[in-house]
Amino acid sequence: MVQLGVRYGTGPASLAEIAADEDLPRAYLEQLVMSLRDAGLVASTRGAHGGYELTRQPETIRMSEVLRALEGPIAPMLCATDDPEHAVTCDRSARCTVNVLWVRVRDAITGTLESMTLADLVPPRLVAVDDLQGALIAP
Amino acid sequence: MVQLGVRYGTGPASLAEIAADEDLPRAYLEQLVMSLRDAGLVASTRGAHGGYELTRQPETIRMSEVLRALEGPIAPMLCATDDPEHAVTCDRSARCTVNVLWVRVRDAITGTLESMTLADLVPPRLVAVDDLQGALIAP
DNA sequence: ACAATCCCGACGAAATCACTCGGGATTGAG
């Protein structure tokens, strides 16, 4: 979630906050964030005043990881999946010449997903503020 | 459909033949091929001995055209569609920074789809035979 | 005339998506 990127470094953010900001139902976010946690992208702290945090800097989190965590292996068609585990040899595979097309499409998708990080999606405002603070405090 | 590419130049192919070759229900193919016809990619001849033919050489038919005909505008998410007609300004668009990601993904997809033609998907066997015949007959 | 073929609209089953519900487990604050 982009919101977590925005909030990176400000301590755990509760689902209630995020739900308010994103205007999404809290219960739904729970499911999404659980996948992200299972994938090791976010960490949770329980109890009052708890919430979720990124486990790494936004710049190091590829969007491919996020998408894989949220939607499973990247595959435009199930006969052209990312993940050898879930490879499905479609019954027509022998004659099916279309597969190469899907594989190329998939590679194009994963390529651009790999080339973007969470940081690319957080609105630059807050980052600029961070920089400013650094500039003001340091000297 | 790739089968039509394979059969290009051999006169109209009936749905019954294609259905047999592809092992797909004929009634279903009807729907698909109707979209292709509406898009001008195939032409039909009715009556006994009729069927469908490509309207152009396989080499000149981009897979992007085929996919658009079959599945509508290319869009990984509806807020990042190909076709300005069906553009949907999602209600969160103001704050939604994710859109650029989808646009890039979409461009990657259309790019590879644009770069492949039907000819790239027809198995080379028959083409090779054609070449062979040409080579044998000519001298 | 008749059989092969396309034309076409309506229907249906299954999967997926976006989301809800309800109740537990953990933990900081008072």
Place this chain on the structure above:
DNA sequence: CTCAATCCCGAGTGATTTCGTCGGGATTGT
């Protein structure tokens, strides 16, 4: 210690899409 805030988690729902069926009509070569 108690309590409220918070995460944890499985089960359920409604809309939409996808893949496919059905039935009957319109054309046309033989």
